[in-house]
Amino acid sequence: MPAPLLDREFLEKLERLTIHWQKSFAGLVGGHNMSRFAGAGQEFLDHRNFHHGDDLRAVNWRAYLRLEKLFLKMFQVEPRVPVRLLLDLSDSMAAHSGQKIDYARKLAASLCYVGLVRLDTLEIHGFSGRLSQRIFCTGGRHRFPGVMDSLAAMSPSGATDYNAVVRDFIGSYSQRGLVIIISDFLDDQGCERALQYLADFGHELLLLQVWSDEDRTPPWAGELELRDAETGAGLKLDFDEDARKRYTRAFDEYASTIQTMAFRSGGRYAGIATSQSLESVIFGDLIKARGIA
Numbered sequence: 153m154p155a156p157l158l159d160r161e162f163l164e165k166l167e168r169l170t171i172h173w174q175k176s177f178a179g180l181v182g183g184h185n186m187s188r189f190a191g192a193g194q195e196f197l198d199h200r201n202f203h204h205g206d207d208l209r210a211v212n213w214r215a216y217l218r219l220e221k222l223f224l225k226m227f228q229v230e231p232r233v234p235v236r237l238l239l240d241l242s243d244s245m246a247a248h249s250g251q252k253i254d255y256a257r258k259l260a261a262s263l264c265y266v267g268l269v270r271l272d273t274l275e276i277h278g279f280s281g282r283l284s285q286r287i288f289c290t291g292g293r294h295r296f297p298g299v300m301d302s303l304a305a306m307s308p309s310g311a312t313d314y315n316a317v318v319r320d321f322i323g324s325y326s327q328r329g330l331v332i333i334i335s336d337f338l339d340d341q342g343c344e345r346a347l348q349y350l351a352d353f354g355h356e357l358l359l360l361q362v363w364s365d366e367d368r369t370p371p372w373a374g375e376l377e378l379r380d381a382e383t384g385a386g387l388k389l390d391f392d393e394d395a396r397k398r399y400t401r402a403f404d405e406y407a408s409t410i411q412t413m414a415f416r417s418g419g420r421y422a423g424i425a426t427s428q429s430l431e432s433v434i435f436g437d438l439i440k441a442r443g444i445a
Contacts, residue, residue: 157261157300162431168203169266169434172445173233173330173356174418198292199223200269226292234329235267235274238321239306242280244338246308248364255426256334256362257303262434263332264303266444268293276303280310283320314343318350328354332443337361337410344413357419358443361410364426368403370396 202211202222212223239260245253260276267274268289276287276299287302289295312335321331331350337343337359351357370391377388389395407423414421422441424433438444 156297157258157304158265162262163265163296164201165431166262166266166434167201167269169444170270171235171263171267171272171330172442173235174420174442198226198294200226200293234325234327235272235332236321236325236329237263237274237276237332237334238283238317239276239278239303240280240312240333240335240337241278241284241306241308242310242312242338243308244312244336245362248366250308251364251426252336252362252367253308255424255430257306258430259360259362259424259433260334261300261303262430263444264289264299265293265296268296268299277321278306279317280308281313282316283324312339312343313341314339314346315341318346321350322353329356330358331355332358332360334360334362336363336367337406344409347410347413348417351413351417351419357414357417358441359410359414359419359421360438360443361407361421361423362426363403363407363423368425369400 199212199215200223202224206224210224210226212225215221215223237260239256241253245256264274264276268291272290274289276289277283278285285302285306287299289299333347347357347359373391373393373396375388375390411421411423420441420443422433422437422443424437428437434444
């Protein structure tokens with residue numbers, strides 16, 4: 153049996169995090185996540201471990217008398233901001249021995265767990281040339297093992313087409329919300345205009361650009377024949393140290409373009425190398441980018 157994407161020890165560290173959004177959406181909760189302890193008359197959904205600073209009124213004291221452990225009762229508060237996560241499943245994500253897609257799955261799983269613990273409702277879509285596999289996540293942490301299995305089964309296939317994906321997304325979802333995109337953002341047609349259209353339509357964007365070290369700084373030298381992972385197009389060139397520096401500079405400029413587009417539209421961005429530990433990204437880069445709190 154394959155190992156799960158995330159182990160129990162890491163999941164416990166995610167318990168106190170919350171997916172963060174900044175916009176106010178008409179008719180929906182806006183600007184922050186509301187307390188999950190909503191008082192009498194609200195529907196009970198789940199428990200989570202008690203942490204210092206939590207509301208003592210929400211403690212399940214009956215469970216404490218039986219188990220001598222503190223658990224916090226979680227109640228559903230409606231309405232909520234829709235959270236949709238788009239996971240890039242194009243062939244470029246499988247390059248470099250699948251480093252990017254493996255990392256992206258784990259990152260998506262981490263965000264899903266954070267959402268499920270806080271009783272958010274999330275939808276995950278894979279995409280390449282269009283939206284494909286869909287995972288609906290709601291109802292608390294007990295749903296998470298099935299989400300992990302579904303994410304682990306997602307495999308890259310096809311070429312990226314952001315224009316088609318965004319048209320497909322907007323046609324499927326008229327209700328504005330938070331859109332998290334995990335991708336290398338490599339598209340021969342360019343993705344900036346499509347992403348801007350998504351923001352102009354009223355969605356808040358959290359763009360997580362995942363790359364391998366080889367993507368940013370190719371280790372090769374000499375006469376090379378490169379082949380595009382998605383289109384199969386070939387390119388012959390002489391690659392030396394100067395060419396490597398120019399390539400890295402161009403890569404950083406492209407990443408900066410994606411970041412600027414996100415900030416200009418009121419969204420957020422984080423650039424993530426697969427050589428970084430997932431824990432340092434979740435508790436460092438994403439908190440700094442205000443993607444989670």
